[in-house]
Amino acid sequence: MIRCYLRASTAEQDSGRARPLLEHFVRERGEKVAAWYQENASGSQAERPELRRLLDDANQGDAILVESIDRLARLPYGEWERLKGIMKSKGIRIVALDLPTSHSNLREPDGDDLTGRVLQAVNEMMVDLMAAMAYRDYQQRRERQMQGIQKARSEGKYRGRPKDNAKREKIIGLLTRSDYSIREIAAHVPCSTSTVQSIKADLKLARLEAQQ
Helix, strand or coil: CEEEEEEECCCCCCCCCCHHHHHHHHHHCCCCEEEEEEEECCCCCCCCHHHHHHHHHCCCCCEEEECCHHHHCCCCHHHHHHHHHHHHHCCCEEEECCCHHHHHHHCCCCCCCHHHHHHHHHHHHHHHHHHHHHHHHHHHHHHHHHHHHHHHHHCCCCCCCCCCHHHHHHHHHHHCCCCCCHHHHHHHCCCCHHHHHHHHHHHHHHHHHHHC
16 A cells, blocks of 8 residues: 655645645556545654554555655654664555655565566665765754844844744643644643643643642
8 A cells, every 4th residue: 555644844834735736647557546644743752653554554555745855854864764664564664755766666576586686775875875965954944043043132133933823822731632642732722742741841831830
């Protein structure tokens, strides 16, 4: 089965932007998409609700199709190896539109074909390289962002990121219901799990201060 994964980093971005590209890629090769997984979450987080659901749903020989490796992850080496290990243990193959060496993975390769095995080894190396580049790009963006914030602070221009009060109130409302987990709230809003955890910590602190 081919399972398509779509991701955007923030709630303001369109996580479904690349869907037509993936649909065309699959249709052009005479294949069909079995399932779609779409979310707004940072690629620097290993735990993402839709990615977890995909990994839980996937069976031996399934393929994950993404626009690019950075849509799948922007993880440091150790976390990337752990994610890759989970996929390898389940026999899941990675296919990325911008990585031609991975395109043959859309169909399960013949384990006895020497050419296929060599191509698979080359592809695994290229996937690792693209994953490392995605993490480096993420780190560089973070560094430039911090440098910009520090400069703005030194000039008295930094005001911080404006709070999305409507989203905050929605999260608070869901947190008051014990039947919702952090991950479920993040998927429902949508937002990152770290945002939900931060607001949960704020609520806990506010309650403690009210009791004093």
